[in-house]
Amino acid sequence: MLAELVKTTTSDGVRLDGALHLPTAELTSQVESRALPEAVVCLHGVGSNFYGGTMFEELAPRFLEAGVAVLRVNTRGHDGFYIAHTTGGPIRQGAAYEKVDQCRYDINAWLTFLTGRGYQRIGLLGHSLGAVKSVYSQALEAHPAVSHIVAMSPPRLSYRCFQHDLNSARFFEAVKTAEQHVEAGQPGALIQVRFPFPLLITAAGYLDKYGPDERYNIIEYVNRLPCPALFTYGQLEVEMGSTAFAGVPDAVRERLSQPGSAVEVISQADHNYTNQRPALADVLLRWLDGFSATNR
Template sequence: MAVIPRPKTPGLARISTELVTIETADGWVLDALHYPARESRTVLLHLHGKGANMLGVQARFLPEMLPTVAHLSLNMRCHDLAYNTDRGDRPVAGGMYERLDDGKVDIAAAISFLRGEGYELIVVCGHSSGGYYAGEYGVTGDPVAGRVLLSPLFTNTTALGWWYPGDGELEAALTHARALVDTGRPDEIIALPSWYWAISARSLLERAAQPEGLWLDAVNRDSSPVLMMWGETEDRNAAWSGLLAQIDAPAVGGPIDGSDHWYGGYETVVADAVAGFVSGLTGVPVAVRASE
């Protein structure tokens, strides 16, 4: 597999955006940043990873580098490890309380919003757990034109081994979580040694019960083309290479030589690849704004 070379880091540019609110089918109101593009009926829907938000990673640099297509960057419920707002009219959700199916509902609401804005071609572009949702969304709702998967999370069980590495530790934690759920305390927080630092009992059980291979099966339920990239220095480099080869839809991509999970210094590589991918979908060249 060809390794993508390192580019120069782009300079900063001033771009215009608007804050919009999007209501989900289950009553949540999500913030999003909309970057319109004159006469463009193509839009990239950006999904962030766990603990991130609508201003991070590809959603930070692609709107300025690809100004001839529109962008919508969504604050999903898991943004900034969000948690209960202490308002009596809102249930606990997002972040450490997140239910995995919430992501599909959030994406469906964003796609519905974009259709209402008149966009014809929607390309979902997700990083890390945003890449999990971009792939897992599949054809469960309004079909998308293409999917950009950037260092995608492909299982929610990985962190279990980080949190509970010792013999019997995981089973003890799950037994405790089941007891909390059985006694009507599913949202009670369990402390963790890393990453989340805490997770609800119900969310821990949901992750532990997720079957292996679920994500790839979901990706393969959708025939829309895929661009998949990741940092060559990431510890899942080999796993992503194997997954890319198993995607049934037309799929391109590969590792970015020297990059880590955040693509700092490699923004132009990502922008060039996404521009070429979108151009292939639309038949219209997508210009990349040069570094300043």
Template sequence: MPLELVRVTTGDGLRLDGSLRRSDAPADGGLVDAALLVHGTGSNFYGSTLMDAIESRLVGRGIAVLRINTRGHDGISTSATMSGGVRQGAAYEVLSDCRHDLAAWIAFLIEQGFSRLLLAGHSLGALKACYAMSEEPHDAVRAVAAVSPPWLSHARFLQSAKGAVFAETYALAKTLVAAGRGEELMQIEFPLPYLVSARAYLDKYHRDETYNVLALLPRIRAPLLAVFGGQEIQQNVAFRELPQAMEQLAAAQALPIEVGVIAGADHFYASARDELAARIDRWLRKQ
């Protein structure tokens, strides 16, 4: 199972890197012949042991796996362009730009001869997969696996136990952007602790709720699996009640969505990675 280091240039001119592992196992003729795996906030194509487990499972049944960087890879990074380096990473990314990244990687897989794709992401990567397929659906994407997509809801965050902290941080970000200091970095604590620019914070958590996953799901044509960890649902407002809300939405609108919860699993599925990979595998076989 040779590993190839690969590279694409997005439609708006950013260079992104990834790895492609082709399978030596005979293809089983199932729903997909390749999978595109999207990292979460501040991660990258090579650092996730969670993605290692998913990759191993899929390659073992004859599915090639492409692990990718988006422009939001790592905390802060520099992306190469024709006009020089551009600051990117989780601290600076505008989430809607993910559609350029995923479109480039989908085109790459098609150029490699694959035609039936699974688009799978973890955490913010899962939300990126949902957003991209809701905005720019692609016929080659036959299935979407969203592992712990966060519920980015301005209203819910305000109503949470950390609502006052969120309101204060949001107000600070608005003040900085209004003063022309949108690229200034803030060390935030909610909804997760990380370093982020004021502009990027407003983009993700704006009151317009552009990235509210429940608003995205009805526009996704491909069948979708959503998986959550039991611990994260209990401990994090970004996931609390989301599995039930997804199930209710799917039932009300007859959407091809399956929702699962792995009891006891945390956000990174530290003790349940094999179970997570097996669940994705079983779901694909049912489609």
């Protein structure tokens, strides 16, 4: 699958890289008649990147066959740790150092890149934390070119819920460690946590993402979305008992406000949709194809 390696710079000066896959001209002509997005931006989860993850690699051909361009991108939270190129010089970045709120700069930069290439109707396609970012960014700072949001397995980042998780002891341990570093004047200290999974992250970053302010609890943003959204979850991740996913499909469904929005639970799928990605692609494209030009 051929791709053009591309780059952009965010409004706060961070360089980001990606890969743009283009459908054939014949397939592109189908998009307008079927009212599909002209392009989708693929947003990776925690510590992943545009070139290493297999999910978007498998989904991309299905979108290209439908005539939709695919832009697989890095956000500043890609990989665990790296040295980022910025207009102010090199800085430490990656999942260990990002703040989720900064996704607004990253996503806007990629949307500006695509609109500069002539795309006027763009979908956001995010997985895991990338799905959280797609919802959060558009609820707070909607971009006029975004016509659809597809949020695949966005976790509920809720301090209140995590207190009742089966692994809440690990959560309390991580919060205590983070708070101790912040109180000691070391917000940038890296800590190794075990909740919600093993992760190296700054003390301030952990509290920002998982702390009592609940800044990124997607349930609070669903009814603020400016365009139709599809939320998907794997049956297995919903049933496994984690408070990040248990009951979330129903909670999201109750708050959907945009016409055409939906929630789908993919049978026998885990968080990464292992062995169920063809079924996932069917659901995504069927939902997108269900819109007529009058729905825009």
